[in-house]
Amino acid sequence: MSEVSGQKKATVPLDPFDDNELVTAEDVRAYLTKNPDFFTQYPELVERLTIPHGHKGSVSLVELQSEQLRKKVRQLNYKLNQLIGIAKQNEKIYRVYTDLNVQLLHCQSVSDIQLKLEEVLQERLNLSSVVIKNFRGPHAIPELQRRLFAEKRFKNDSFFFGRLSQHERQLLFGDDTAESSALILLGEKKDLGILAVGSCDASHFTPDMDTLLLKQLQQILNIILPDLLEY
Incomplete structure (x- = not known):
């Protein structure tokens, strides 16, 4: 009976143990895992329990839980600030x-x-280089190199993101820096050329990048370039 209310106190059934059987720490852990409301029924134990702490000596269970909760809140705030920063950067782009x-x-x-591509991509997005390499005309990519690009970089898609060989960098960017690159195949029939964008950051362009914005740019160039190139 409760000394205060006179009502019978709720009890938590315990699994019977053999008189000769020792209760191990794992038994206690398993029991508390199965009965998470144990300390709700025995709140006085929460204040009496102390937990060893690396910096504070011994602390109460409530204090330990509060500290863990504060740590989780700090981690969540950090992740939230990261997401907000990414969202702002994505909006800018x-x-x-x-x-x-x-x-x-x-x-x-x-x-x-x-x-215009140089002005926007290099000055506003801090990319190191951008160039359109045509498949026809006086400064066109040689036919052999065009086929190599098609087989090596555009075999399955009209986009490539990542690092190029030294020969490929020289062919597309000359002496400009391009530690990582985005290559976009131009033309409805993939016959106009390549838009090549380079970054001085080797990890800037990666194979798992989203292509939504670059696909829109590709579509715009596919519309306006044929008339200007007169092919």
């Missing part, structure tokens, strides 16, 4: 590409397109 696509529609020549 989205706005840059949206503005770029609109400006490209007003370009009157391939050189205008090249200048």
Whole structure:
């Protein structure tokens, strides 16, 4: 009977143990795992229990739980701030590409397109280099190199993200820095050329990158380039 209320106190059934059987720490752990409300029924034990702590000596179970909860809150706040930072960066990139696509529609020549790509991608997104390499014309990629790119970099998709060989970097970017690259195959029939974007960061362009914004850029260039190239 409870001394205060006179009501019978709720009890938690214990599994019977043999008189000669020792209760191990694992038994206690298993029991508390199966009965998470044990300390709700015996709250006075919470204040009496002490837990060894590496920095504070012994602390109560309540204090330990409070500290663990504060740690989880700090971790969640850190992750939340990370997500907010990523969201802001993604919004910035989205706005840059949206503005770029609109400006490209007003370009009157391939050189205008090249200048606009350099202005936006290099100056606003801090990428190291950007170039359009045509498949035809006086500065076109040689036919053999074009076939090698098609077989090696565009075998399954019209996009490539990652690191290039030294020969490929030299062919596309010349002496400009391109530790990692994004390559976009241009043309409805994949016959116009390659848009190559380079970064000085070797981990900037990776194979698992999302292609949504670059696919929109590809579509815009596929619309305006044929008339300007006159093929």
